[in-house]
Amino acid sequence: MPEVPVTAIARPAKGSAGRTGLWRTERPLIDSSKCVKCLLCWLYCPEGAITRGEDDSVEVDYEYCKGCGICANECPVKAIEMVPEAI
Amino acid sequence: MQKTVISGNEAVALGVKLAKVQVVAAYPITPQTIIVEKIAEYVESGELKARFINVESEHSAMAACIGAAAGGARVFTATSSQGLLYMSEMVFWAGGARLPVVMAVVNRAIAPPWSIWCDHNDALSQRDSGWVQLWVENVQEALDTVIQAYRIAEDERVMLPVMICLDGFLVSHSYEPIEVPSQQLVDSFLPEKTPAPYWIDVTNPRSYGTIASPETYMEFRYELQEAMEGAKRVVKEVDEDWGRLTGRSYGGLxxxxxxxxxxxxxxxxxxxxxxxxxxxxxxxxxxxxxxxxxxxxxxxxxxxxxxxxxxxxxxxxxxxxxxxxxxxxxxxxxxxxxxxxxxxxxxxxxxxxxxxxxxxxxxxxxxxxxxxxxxxxxxxxxxxxxxxxxxxxxxxx
CATH class of the missing domain: 3.40.50.920 (Rossmann fold)
Structure with a gap:
């Protein structure tokens, strides 16, 4: 029998639940020309799938973004559009 | 050793005080309410240095206890009947997570028909939750078992929550003359709580109770069963130790x-x-x-x-x-x-x-x-x- 700890513990690691980007039916597209760098999308993303650059520009990590659309909903300048994934 | 006349509920509260519990989260329900009222008095007067968390439900009470226990604190809650059933999801969580929570369940019938009187169905409904379940006969045993429960729960061979079951009214509201062990005696019996290696540590962030795939879930359950087997010996040892110190033991299991x-x-x-x-x-x-x-x-x-x-x-x-x-x-x-x-x-x-x-x-x-x-x-x-x-x-x- 393999050694198991007393209780179930996971250390933080990127994508420990697998490539959740595969679950997505719609993808958020960020229009950087409209973006005001308020970082609300980065704050609200429940999966931490939006990365913040040194200049506060934002980028979606499509490997793990599940396409929930919260970022698009929160964006105060409507710089994020949800686009259906092509099959 | 001091003698006093108190009820079963008051004896449980006194046991909690003597065990130097650090966090209490509870919600009132007949016939358990007096336990947490008495503990609240101890906290308010400073006799018990603990954080008393008022919660909006039994589910939240156990959730708060789980969080505090995972943080390494010695915790306590109490409930009865409908409250225990409402708490049930979190009761199983505490067992599966191997957290040494101690809870008094003042046994009361389950509705309908509505009843506040003694019946064992409430605690027995939780018999597969991974909790050690101890049943007491009288007020003295209620007090003694609370103190024993922390030794059992926190023993490295066990690491399981412990439920102390006392009969509603028959024990909870009956006044009996009992012997109160001194704080010094209890301190010598029950060591200060030391955090286990898997407690929450803010300098080393980890997720607890995470998903276990079909390749690992069974092993956690096997370990839980092994811990229960280990608890058999520990319950007996702890009761014998208590007997040596106080002259009172209850036969172990x-x-x-x-x-x-x-x-x-x-x-x-x-x-x-x-x-x-x-x-x-x-x-x-x-x-x-x-x-x-x-x-x-x-x-x-x-x-x-x-x-x-x-x-x-x-x-x-x-x-x-x-x-x-x-x-x-x-x-x-x-x-x-x-x-x-x-x-x-x-x-x-x-x-x-x-x-x-x-x-x-x-x-x-x-x-x-x-x-x-x-x-x-x-x-x-x-x-x-x-x-x-x-x-x-x-x-x-």
């Missing part, structure tokens, strides 16, 4: 009364063991060797000790204060399974009594002994009988 030479033994849990013991005395005055086996622990289920105590007995009466509709008797089934597995085959008869606080007297237990011996001598089946049932005869039969 089972409390035996006149069982050595007994021809008939009543098996049960809870405070009515006192009535059954009185009935055994009455039987013996009439020349019948009767005894009482009180299960102090139902989880872990002390199968080996039970079989050892019953293997030479002619007839066994298992008296349940609970109902598993369609089975119908919980303890009866567990006792029979233990005897069958170990090849001991005394005659076993089941009784259901005292549901929803129906009064049960020593005379009722005399009848139970007599009925069981009669069934044994006549070679009857051990069919379950309901004690004192009245007014039944509806169109359903």
């Amino acid at each position: 089972i409390d035996l009364y006149l069982c050595d030479d007994a021809e008939v033994v009543a098996v049960l849990i809870g405070s009515w063991a006192g009535d059954a013991k009185e009935a055994a005395d009455i039987m013996r005055s009439r020349g019948v060797k009767a005894g009482v086996l009180r299960l102090r622990s139902t989880r872990p289920f002390p199968a080996e000790d039970l079989v050892e105590a019953l293997k030479d007995v002619d007839a066994v009466a298992v008296v349940d204060r609970s109902l598993s509709p369609g089975l119908p008797s919980i303890l009866l089934s567990e006792v029979k399974a233990a005897l069958y597995e170990h090849g001991a085959k005394p005659y076993v008869k089941g009784f259901i009594a005292g549901l929803g606080g129906r009064d049960v007297t020593p005379q009722d237990f005399v009848n139970v002994f007599e009925r069981t011996l009669k069934g044994f001598k006549k070679g009857e089946t051990g069919k379950v009988e309901w004690v004192g049932l009245r007014g039944v005869g509806s169109g359903h039969r």
Whole structure:
């Protein structure tokens, strides 16, 4: 029998639940020309799938973004559009 | 050692104070409320240096206890009946997460019909939750068992939550003269809480209770079962240690009364063991060797000790204060399974009594002994009988 700890513990690691980007039916597209760098999308993303650059520009990590659309909903300048994934 | 006269609920609160519990989160429910009221007084007066968290429900009470226990604190909560059922999801969580939470359950019937009186179905509904379940007979044992419970729960061989079950009103609201151990004595018995290696550590962030794939889930469950097996020895050791310090011990997993030479033994849990013991005395005055086996622990289920105590007995009466509709008797089934597995085959008869606080007297237990011996001598089946049932005869039969 393999050694198991007393209780179930996971250390933080990127994508420990697998490539959740595969679950997505719609993808958020960020229009950087409209973006005001308020970082609300980065704050609200429940999966931490939006990365913040040194200049506060934002980028979606499509490997793990599940396409929930919260970022698009929160964006105060409507710089994020949800686009259906092509099959 | 100081003597005082207090109720079962007050004794539990006093045990919590003496155990130097650090976090208490609880919600009121009859007949448990006095426990947390008394603890709140201790916290307010500064006698107990603990954080008292007012919560909006029992579910939240246990969730707060789980968080505090995972943070390394010594925690306590208490509930009854409907409150325990509402808490149930988190009860299983504490067991599966192996957190040494201690909870008093003041046993009360489950509605409907609505009832606030004693019945064991509430705690027994949680018997598969991964909690050690200890049942007390009286006020002194309630106090002593709270203190013992922390030693058991926090033992590295166990690391399981412990539920102390005391009968609603019969113990919770009964006043008895008891001995109060000194703080110094309790401190020498119960070491200060030391955080286990897997407690939450803000400098080393980790997620707890995370998903386990089909490749690993079973092993966690196996470990839980192993911990329960380990708890058998620890419950006994802790009770023996307490006995050495105070002169009071309760038999570890089972409390035996006149069982050595007994021809008939009543098996049960809870405070009515006192009535059954009185009935055994009455039987013996009439020349019948009767005894009482009180299960102090139902989880872990002390199968080996039970079989050892019953293997030479002619007839066994298992008296349940609970109902598993369609089975119908919980303890009866567990006792029979233990005897069958170990090849001991005394005659076993089941009784259901005292549901929803129906009064049960020593005379009722005399009848139970007599009925069981009669069934044994006549070679009857051990069919379950309901004690004192009245007014039944509806169109359903």
